[in-house]
Amino acid sequence: xxxxxxxxxxxxxxxILLAGFPRYASAYKVIFLTNVLMYVIITLSWVIFSxxxxxxxxxxxxxxxxxxxxxxxxxxxxxxxxxxxxxxLASFCLAFLVGALTLRxxxxxxxxxxxxxxxxxxxxxxxxxxxxxxxxGRLVLALDHTTIYYAMVIxxxxxxxxxxxxxxxxxxxxxxxxxxxxxxxxxxxxxxTRVKVFTFALSAFFIGVVGATMTMRWQYIDPxxxxxxxxxxxxxxxxIFGGMGHLYGPIVGASIFSVLDEILATxxxxxxxxxxxxxxxxxxxxxxxxxxxxxxxxxQREKGGPSEKT
Amino acid sequence: xxxxxxDVLIGGLLMGGxxxxxxxxxxxxxxxxxxxxxxxxEFIMLGAFATWSLYTLWGVNPLxxxxxxxxxxxxxxxxxxxxxxxxxxxxxxxxAVFEGNSMLASFGLLFIIQNIALIxxxxxxxxxxxxxxxxxxxxxxxxxxxxxxxxxxVILGFIFYLFLARTRLGKAIxxxxxxxxAAELMGVSINQVLALCFGFGSMMAGLGGLxxxxxxxxxxxxxxxxxxxxxxxxxxxxxxxxIKGSFIGGFILGLVGTIVSYIQPGLSLVAYYLIFLLLxxxxxTGILGK
Numbered sequence: 001x002x003x004x005x006x007x008x009x010x011x012x013x014x015x016i017l018l019a020g021f022p023r024y025a026s027a028y029k030v031i032f033l034t035n036v037l038m039y040v041i042i043t044l045s046w047v048i049f050s051x052x053x054x055x056x057x058x059x060x061x062x063x064x065x066x067x068x069x070x071x072x073x074x075x076x077x078x079x080x081x082x083x084x085x086x087x088x089l090a091s092f093c094l095a096f097l098v099g100a101l102t103l104r105x106x107x108x109x110x111x112x113x114x115x116x117x118x119x120x121x122x123x124x125x126x127x128x129x130x131x132x133x134x135x136x137g138r139l140v141l142a143l144d145h146t147t148i149y150y151a152m153v154i155x156x157x158x159x160x161x162x163x164x165x166x167x168x169x170x171x172x173x174x175x176x177x178x179x180x181x182x183x184x185x186x187x188x189x190x191x192x193t194r195v196k197v198f199t200f201a202l203s204a205f206f207i208g209v210v211g212a213t214m215t216m217r218w219q220y221i222d223p224x225x226x227x228x229x230x231x232x233x234x235x236x237x238x239x240i241f242g243g244m245g246h247l248y249g250p251i252v253g254a255s256i257f258s259v260l261d262e263i264l265a266t267x268x269x270x271x272x273x274x275x276x277x278x279x280x281x282x283x284x285x286x287x288x289x290x291x292x293x294x295x296x297x298x299x300q301r302e303k304g305g306p307s308e309k310t
Numbered sequence: 311x312x313x314x315x316x317d318v319l320i321g322g323l324l325m326g327g328x329x330x331x332x333x334x335x336x337x338x339x340x341x342x343x344x345x346x347x348x349x350x351x352e353f354i355m356l357g358a359f360a361t362w363s364l365y366t367l368w369g370v371n372p373l374x375x376x377x378x379x380x381x382x383x384x385x386x387x388x389x390x391x392x393x394x395x396x397x398x399x400x401x402x403x404x405x406a407v408f409e410g411n412s413m414l415a416s417f418g419l420l421f422i423i424q425n426i427a428l429i430x431x432x433x434x435x436x437x438x439x440x441x442x443x444x445x446x447x448x449x450x451x452x453x454x455x456x457x458x459x460x461x462x463x464v465i466l467g468f469i470f471y472l473f474l475a476r477t478r479l480g481k482a483i484x485x486x487x488x489x490x491x492a493a494e495l496m497g498v499s500i501n502q503v504l505a506l507c508f509g510f511g512s513m514m515a516g517l518g519g520l521x522x523x524x525x526x527x528x529x530x531x532x533x534x535x536x537x538x539x540x541x542x543x544x545x546x547x548x549x550x551x552x553i554k555g556s557f558i559g560g561f562i563l564g565l566v567g568t569i570v571s572y573i574q575p576g577l578s579l580v581a582y583y584l585i586f587l588l589l590x591x592x593x594x595t596g597i598l599g600k
Contacts, residue, residue, distance in 0.1 A: 113586070
């Protein structure tokens with residue numbers, strides 16, 4: 001009985017803590033937590049698609065930036081939830097298109113393609129701003145940080161419930177089987193392309209939504225900040241570091257790295273990124289299943305301990 | 311008008327030579343060692359910085375640093391494969407897992423090299439001029455260094471092609487590219503060959519960077535990524551692991567790049583990308599692929 005209520009209990013506790021946080025903490029801490037939530041959401045949505053299917057997408061920065069620009073263009077005329085949703089929808093459509101074109105390809109081609117997509121859209125936006133609109137970068141209507149924070153908490157909850165729902169459903173099983181053996185999945189009647197494209201677009205939707213929300217906090221945006229290539233790598237590293245088998249893995253990984261990011265990135269930017277690279281290098285070789293894998297190994301040792309002694 | 315066309319065409323060929331060299335190295339690393347080395351461009355950046363340092367600090371002629379740098383870059387690549395990718399290859403469950411993991415690890419390598427360069431050389435743009443006097447060619451004018459780079463990259467590419475086609479080691483490399491397991495059964499020391507390929511790949515990147523730095527481009531620690539993207543596109547254009555294809559692809563991309571930037575500067579990368587998109591949807595095996 002206690003086991004059954006363990007995770008829901010933790011979730012409720014977490015939500016209560018998150019909801020009450022702005023009442024007690026300073027503005028700086030609220031903004032800080034907003035950043036952490038941003039990375040957690042992006043990582044969770046990345047795992048929805050890439051964690052299950054094994055197709056490594058390096059496009060999060062593209063979807064994030066599309067969300068940012070959609071909301072920057074619309075924010076002056078529309079109501080908050082509406083343009084956040086539009087930001088998400090714009091990313092959804094882009095991912096749908098890209099997915100339909102490239103998800104028939106082998107995994108590596110897909111990865112290369114998504115990697116280039118970020119650069120393509122950034123260059124194109126930059127060119128457009130220089131040659132067509134005539135101004136690079138734009139100012140965005142700012143909102144107060146508590147509103148943005150609560151928007152982030154709601155998005156976090158939505159992503160968490162969606163990921164949980166997918167993992168428990170038949171759809172999730174189909175995804176899992178694609179990750180294990182695509183041909184076998186196709187033979188058992190899974191419409192492989194449709195499942196992949198839809199999931200890819202769904203994960204892009206949430207990333208776009210986060211982008212649209214974060215725009216309000218930045219107040220000024222230009223192509224290099226909106227399409228920051230680091231936003232493509234961070235979720236991958238965070239997910240690998242945390243582990244992708246359970247939902248807590250990406251959350252733990254993203255929290256640890258975004259806190260590190262906040263502390264180190266401003267003071268020692270070069271050394272921080274160097275550390276980032278070294279961590280990526282080491283984690284991939286020595287902890288292929290992340291923190292979660294280490295915990296599981298440790299648990300197994302606890303359980304299997306007595307039998308090993310004999 | 312005629313001169314303009316000649317201008318663009320020759321400019322494209324000059325660009326293409328370097329692209330071809332870079333892509334050949336990338337193709338070797340992915341086609342044989344199965345490492346999609348995203349940090350390829352960082353080796354190019356290192357090559358450019360090494361030449362800059364040698365030239366401005368000690369006045370070493372860039373063509374002499376060509377001979378100095380080649381073994382150093384080869385050894386760096388060789389060691390990286392021996393100490394890291396070899397272990398990763400052994401601990402990965404399957405080839406697909408290894409491809410994914412090695413690519414992510416090379417992103418780690420990208421950040422490591424880029425930030426070491428930032429710490430050593432700093433962010434401001436560097437550059438030098440070497441053989442920058444104009445040479446006229448049927449009315450089209452180029453600086454002499456660009457012609458030197460074209461010749462150097464064609465000669466290097468040709469030597470490498472002969473090495474692959476004619477020597478015993480070249481044969482081992484080709485065998486490993488086709489089927490690593492069968493090659494190992496036939497007595498090819500596979501780990502040695504893969505490490506050699508990775509070393510040759512980084513050597514070509516380093517030399518490519520050296521040649522690029524001669525054409526008075528701006529040298530910064532962030533210059534690598536663009537060349538990595540170009541290498542990826544050229545390699546897909548020519549077919550993965552196909553050295554001849556990489557050379558043809560390099561020249562095609564160089565031509566397209568100069569034509570597009572002549573018509574609309576700033577859109578050349580977008581044009582490369584559209585080619586990439588078109589190719590992936592029509593012919594993912596490349597123009598020379600089966």
